[in-house]
């Protein structure tokens with residue numbers, strides 16, 4: 001074992017405790033982690049894509065059903081949530097920058113803001129779901145809108161008889177927004193974990209991979225919603 | 236930033252092997268070492284192969300006589316479903332990448348581990364969970380839908396709990412496969428050693444890379460489809476079941492959007508193994524390196540555009556069928572390119588008939604037939620009569636058992652000395668290869684013939700005119716099983732009695748052969764400099780016990 005082949009002892013000392021053994025340095029670890037998360041996001045996109053394809057297929061089979069059923073969705077709630085989610089993405093991006101700059105206070109604040117906005121999204125979602133379920137708008141065969149709800153629709157819509165298999169639309173609605181909602185919940189969990197670590201002072205210019213990775217994930221969650229909102233609410 | 240407290244102690248150069256690094260069950264079950272995870276996968280998938288194999292033997296015994304010799308029709312349906320599901324989801328898809336790939340990939344890169352060791356462990360445990368679910372399916376009464384799980388039949392309430400468990404198992408093993416793919420791609424991208432550009436990688440790595448791409452893109456679709464089926468079955472969503480307004484054909488599209496590319500998840504790593512073995516045991520650099528590398532990627536990409544060839548008679552538009560038929564022809568070109576390059580590699584080589592090479596030669600023969608019969612099935616006119624006959628059964632067993640499983644055995648024997656530090660017995664290994672080859676052909680050639688004559692698949696009984704075909708096939712299945720038992724016995728025996736393996740028993744040039752057999756916990760003390768993976772210049776055999784060494788300075 002000749003000593004020249006070994007890195008100088010000083011270089012060993014620099015090894016951060018966050019650097020895993022299989023990497024030479026922090027830059028390699030960061031780049032690899034980032035590639036990993038991008039690959040994971042590609043998988044997420046494909047995960048949602050089957051639902052989007054189903055949406056396309058059923059909508060092209062039953063355009064009238066989709067136009068009718070989307071009257072049951074409140075675009076104001078959807079729009080509110082869109083704004084909430086985009087703002088949370090901004091806060092997430094901000095947190096990455098704060099970590100890179102080593103600005104501890106901004107980091108924690110922006111992380112907390114992200115969580116608060118994400119939670120707001122879920123609260124709005126909760127009201128939307130409970131309103132629908134309360135009025136008999138479930139999924140699949142469990143979709144029997146109550147007379148009061150039907151009466152509250154615009155007159156032009158009321159004139160049309162309730163189409164068969166109305167529930168298929170709501171199956172897709174609940175599946176797509178539900179899967180998205182699960183992603184939001186996971187995101188909240190991840191952000192809470194980041195807050196705990198940030199308060200411990202883990203992150204700084206030398207090590208911010210997790211903040212970056214979770215933010216990328218969060219932007220994807222945001223992006224999916226940006227497609228869901230017009231496809232479900234605005235038709 | 237660095238204080239003495241945070242600094243990590245410089246690891247001394249290790250001498251003990253990874254097998255001695257940590258003792259006890261826990262040091263295995265929760266290990267982050269890619270080599271140990273690879274070994275655990277190897278044990279797990281071998282157990283699954285054994286289970287699936289026992290199902291197969293029962294099926295074949297049942298088919299000894301036309302009216303069925305052994306089990307009830309209902310039990311027969313459940314047995315072939317579980318046989319298919321276990322073999323596909325638990326053996327042949329994870330087989331080469333997760334077991335051999337896990338072990339070899341970082342070694343071929345000169346790396347200390349995969350990019351994400353924790354993810355790797357998670358992937359293993361997801362696989363185990365999925366396997367357990369399949370076992371529970373067996374306990375709660377089984378499923379009788381075939382591994383394809385087509386609705387509406389599969390999602391009727393009469394199917395009971397089994398189908399729900401089976402769908403969950405598919406989701407679990409699917410996520411395991413996705414995580415493996417993410418890990419492999421990130422590792423190959425970012426952790427290549429100095430001196431190893433993309434076109435200096437061993438072809439096994441190209442194969443695993445292409446496999447990873449398919450795993451990441453196709454598997455999530457299967458996952459969400461299984462989840463949709465699960466919810467459809469419980470809540471009657473009206474997605475796949477016509478009685479609630481759903482579309483069962485959509486399920487078939489989603490299913491084959493995964494399951495056709497999945498056949499490349501199986502075959503590409505197998506082709507990777509073959510590329511390594513054929514070059515080493517011909518003692519010649521691989522012929523047409525770039526063509527083989529790029530054709531892996533071509534297969535990965537075109538393979539996404541052909542799924543409709545499974546649906547020619549499912550009520551898909553004629554124009555779609557035409558396009559899918561054309562694309563299917565197209566995807567066979569890269570496979571042919573590889574085959575010709577392998578043959579050219581052997582041409583004027585100094586061929587050494589050790590066990591891995593004998594397995595690979597049988598691979599060539601069988602894969603040739605399997606691939607060519609795929610063309611008959613890809614052509615619209617011939618597929619319509621052949622669809623759902625034993626011709627299809629024989630086709631896919633030729634490519635899955637005859638090609639993938641045999642390549643797995645070749646790779647297992649090839650890397651066995653590296654994994655265990657022991658040499659297996661050559662005579663036993665070669666004998667197992669011959670038994671497997673003969674048994675295989677005896678099992679499946681008659682099925683081609685029966686299929687052409689019109690014997691349909693998935694029936695517990697058959698017309699008496701097919702008796703001879705079926706009996707030959709049953710005898711063949713037992714010969715095949717015997718071959719596998721001999722291979723297993725030979726390998727296990729070597730663990731106790733085998734000669735100690737030198738670092739490089741075969742005279743191979745890729746990086747895993749430059750370190751001890753078995754490797755130390757951290758594989759390499761320093762990141763090595765790579766050189767051509769098929770550059771055999773300067774390698775010469777010192778003795779059987781000392782293996783091959785490279786004379787530097789040449």
Ligand code: HEM
Pocket residue numbers: 383498499501502544545563564566567570605606607608609610611612613614618621622623627630631634635639
């Ligand atoms: C090399 C070119 C190949 C071509 C052109 C090809 C073509 C086809 C076609 C057209 C079918 C559908 C037959 C039918 O259902 O009527 C089929 C079935 C099948 N093939 Fe291949 N194939 C090829 C290679 C492979 C490989 C490499 C594998 C696996 C490693 C494979 C596994 C399967 C399986 C599992 C099925 C049947 C699925 C089922 O219905 O249960 N094929 N193949």
Ligand SMILES: [Cu+2]
Pocket residue numbers: 494495498541542544545
């Ligand atoms: Cu196919």
